[in-house]
Amino acid sequence: MLVSELGHGLYAIDLEFQGLPGVIASYLLTGAGEYALIETGPSSTLEALLAGLKHLSIDPGDISKLLVTHIHLDHAGAAGTLIQRYPNMHLYVHEVGAPHMIDPSRLLASAERIYGDRMGPLWGKVIPVPESHVHALNDETAISAGNRSLTAVYTPGHASHHVVYRDANSGDVFTGDVAAVRLQGFKTIRPPTPPPDIDLDAWGRSLERIESMGPARLLLTHFGPQNDVAEHLHETRERLAAWASEVGQRYLAGMDRDQIVRELRAFADTDIAGADDPSAAERYELATPTFMSTDGLIRWFRRRFNPA
Ligand SMILES: [Zn+2]
Structure with missing residues (x-):
């Protein structure tokens, strides 16, 4: 199903990334005649996003706010492409990420180092967002959307400019990537630890901060609602530590990068072995590739043990 209703005027639109369900979500907030999206997804899934809105009989031109948790593609x-087509839309993003949406050249160079020639098929076009359409956020910036009061909460760890959004009315917290990846119907949590700026210490503090907010639900971008908040956050912490240890031990023992990727992939896939879903491993890899998590963790250990 492309669109799911999640209560309180909230909808999840499944962007069917790379033709597969349940990998990337965009959340539509409705109420009092104002519409907002949390996460735009990449340009490659723009048609799925527009189809989801059409299914809900919403004119994209009536959406005024695009709230993103961080700037990863x-x-x-899709923010630049959406705003070019629908200039009524304005982008909300943490102040550290904002300049990279106005001039995406460094963001694209960083993504290209990770994805190489798969950039186009994975992400589609990335175009700059006009400065006039960018609203930079700080910790605890309040944003209204229709009859809702949202608050951006600074939660670095996955990225240095990551925020989550808390909806004061519903108690929902939109977690981006800081509460990791857990596909619907699975127990397995995968921590996305890409280069260049993961910070495991900050990440732990961000998870504590989310817990202290007492969320009613967590809304994951990858993918969907998690109702057992305490269990999910506990398990996220545990998996993050486990992955860091798997990669760290091998890196510090001098193991070759490609070998670490293979062994981490085997470690990760044992978590979903026997899952009654042949696409599970592929969908987890699309949401957070193991090679990317390996590279991010190696970089983090390298910096920690060889400070410049
Ligand atoms: Zn992500």
């Missing part, structure tokens, strides 16, 4: 890549 799977979360914010």
